[in-house]
Amino acid sequence: MNNRLANLERILELTPLSASRFVTSYLPAAPFGGKGTFGGTLVAQALLAALYTVPEDFEPTSLHGYFVNAGNPSVMIQYHVSDLRHGRNFIHKQVKGYQHEKVVYTAMILFSAKKTHDSLHHFKKLDVSKLPKVSSFYRADELFEESVGKKVKNYQNLNEGFQDLTYVDRNIENFKHGVLDYRFPKDLFYSNKKYDLLRYYINCRQHVTKVYRRDRYEKITPANDPRYSYVALAYLSDSYFLFVLPYFHNLPIYSHKFSVSLDHSIHFHQQPDVNDFLLFEIRNPRSNLDKHLMEGEYFSRKTGEIVASVVQEGYVVYDREEEIRAKF
Numbered sequence: 001m002n003n004r005l006a007n008l009e010r011i012l013e014l015t016p017l018s019a020s021r022f023v024t025s026y027l028p029a030a031p032f033g034g035k036g037t038f039g040g041t042l043v044a045q046a047l048l049a050a051l052y053t054v055p056e057d058f059e060p061t062s063l064h065g066y067f068v069n070a071g072n073p074s075v076m077i078q079y080h081v082s083d084l085r086h087g088r089n090f091i092h093k094q095v096k097g098y099q100h101e102k103v104v105y106t107a108m109i110l111f112s113a114k115k116t117h118d119s120l121h122h123f124k125k126l127d128v129s130k131l132p133k134v135s136s137f138y139r140a141d142e143l144f145e146e147s148v149g150k151k152v153k154n155y156q157n158l159n160e161g162f163q164d165l166t167y168v169d170r171n172i173e174n175f176k177h178g179v180l181d182y183r184f185p186k187d188l189f190y191s192n193k194k195y196d197l198l199r200y201y202i203n204c205r206q207h208v209t210k211v212y213r214r215d216r217y218e219k220i221t222p223a224n225d226p227r228y229s230y231v232a233l234a235y236l237s238d239s240y241f242l243f244v245l246p247y248f249h250n251l252p253i254y255s256h257k258f259s260v261s262l263d264h265s266i267h268f269h270q271q272p273d274v275n276d277f278l279l280f281e282i283r284n285p286r287s288n289l290d291k292h293l294m295e296g297e298y299f300s301r302k303t304g305e306i307v308a309s310v311v312q313e314g315y316v317v318y319d320r321e322e323e324i325r326a327k328f
Contacts, residue, residue: 007179007206008179008204008206008232008235009221009222010025010026011026011029011041011179011235012041012044012045012048012231012235013025013026013219014045014048014049014052014079014219016052017078019053020053020080020081020082020083021078021079021080021081022045022049022052022078022079022081023076023077023078023079024045024076024077024078027073027074027075027076028041028042028045028071028073028075028076028077029041029073030073035070035073036070036071036072036073036260037070037071037072037073037077037104038238039067039238039261039264040234040235040236040237040238040239041071041235042065042067042071042077042097042104042105043063043065043105043107043234043235043237043238043264043266044231044232044234044235045077045079045097046063046065046079046095046097046105046107046109047060047063047095047107047109047230047231047234048220048228048231049079049081049095050081050093050095050107050109050111051220051225051227051231052081052220053081053083053093054091054093054111056225056227057113057114058091058111058112058113058114059111059112059114059227059230059268059271060109060110060111060227060230060268061090061110061111061112061267061268062109062110062265062266062267062268063107063108063109063110063234063264063265063266063268064107064108064109064263064265065105065106065107065108065263065264065265066105066106066107066262066263066264067104067105067260067261067262067263067264068103068104068105068106069099069102069103069104070104070260071097071099071104071105072099072104075099075100076099077097077098077099077104078097078098078099079095079096079097079098080095080096080098081093081094081095082094082095082096084108088113089112089113090110090111090112090113091110091111091112092108092109092110092111093108093109093110093111094106094107094108094109095107095109123269123270123305123306124297124305124306125303125304125305125306126279126299126304127304128301128302128303128304131279131299131301131304132199132279134183134201134277134301137183137184137185137200137201138183138184138185138186139175139182139183140175140181140182140183140184141172141173141175141176143184143186143188143189144168144171144172144175144189145168145172147186147188147189147190148168148171148189148254149168149172152168154252154328155252155254155328157327157328158252158254158255158324158327158328159254159255161254162254177205178205179204179205179206179235179236180202180203180204180205180236180239181202181203181204181205181277182200182201182202182240183200183201183202183277184200185198185199185200188200188244188247188253189252189253190246190251190252190253190328191246191247191250192250193250194248194249194250195247195248196248196283197281197282197283198244198247198248198281198282198283199279199280199281199282200240200279200280201277201278201279201280201301202236202239202240202277202278202280203274203275203276203277203278204232204236204274204275226271227271229271229272229273229274230268230271230272232272232274233266233268233272233274233298233307233308234266236274237264237266237296237298237308237310238261238264238312241282241294241296241310241312242259242261242292242294242312242314242316243259244282245284245287245292245294245314245316248284248287249284249287249321250321251318251321251324251325252324252328255318255319255324255328256316256317256318257317257318257319258315258316258317259314259315259316259317260314260315260316261312261313261314262291262312262313262314262315263312263313264310264311264312265310265311265312266308266309266310267308267309267310268307268308269305269306269307269308269309270305270307272298272300272307272308273300273302273307276300276301276302277301278298278299278300278301278307279298279299279300279301280296280297280298280299281296281297281299282294282295282296283295283296290315290316290317290318291313291314291315292313292314292315292316293311293312293313294311294312294313294314295309295310295311296309296310296311296312297309297310298310
């Protein structure tokens with residue numbers, strides 16, 4: 001394994017302070033090019049904290065979270081888990097993430113007991129034979145270098161980050177060695193038309209093990225709890241979601257003036273295989289008054305079945321479309 005690869009388990013690791021309070025073991029890094037903590041880190045760590053407080057035979061069903069304040073990447077985060085209802089079949093948890101006395105994130109998470117029988121069984125399913133091949137998409141680092149790096153002067157007019165001459169190289173390095181491995185369509189960074197649907201593939205670059213041991217551990221890890229795959233999905237579910245909004249409007253990515261996620265919801269339909277590429281389908285059903293709604297679904301490329309559904313609303317400010325194109 002390339003030791004340059006980012007390690008998801010290390011990024012998300014929590015240290016228990018009590019039975020219901022946890023603190024990040026490492027500082028919560030900002031997304032590349034961003035200033036606040038990466039939203040996927042908050043979502044995943046809140047879920048991980050809640051998992052510590054439920055029995056092993058309960059799995060997450062849904063998560064509904066709000067980004068209340070921007071997380072400070074230089075301050076550890078404490079997660080407080082509250083037990084709202086603990087029933088025989090369902091457990092409701094509330095998780096709040098604090099930096100000092102300020103709430104930066106809050107989530108409601110529903111867990112359900114594992115069942116061995118099913119009265120009705122149905123999953124939305126895509127025809128596996130018609131799924132696009134991973135090989136027909138482009139590696140993110142190579143596509144970024146070709147589509148953005150070679151047109152950096154155009155992007156300098158849109159985003160001040162590109163004034164830093166190392167910005168392109170650091171982006172490429174992040175795509176190449178980061179936690180997540182993307183396969184994008186060729187026109188992702190600047191589509192030549194408006195689309196109703198975006199498809200790309202994503203997985204965890206570093207293997208999340210499937211070898212589980214039955215003995216108990218102090219920390220929940222991929223090695224001792226299969227439910228960690230839900231945590232990994234929660235992390236990647238906030239990646240290149242709101243950020244790809246310009247793709248639906250025939251605008252170059254990085255053309256926004258200001259962008260922040262407001263909320264994030266996940267419905268888990270089955271345990272995901274984050275070691276394999278998941279097909280992510282995204283739609284933008286509404287953009288109005290600088291608020292933009294994004295809806296997405298993850299599918300297994302092996303079975304074609306839906307794995308999870310995600311919804312996010314963001315506050316994103318743009319210049320007028322003609323002004324953006326004139327700058328570019």
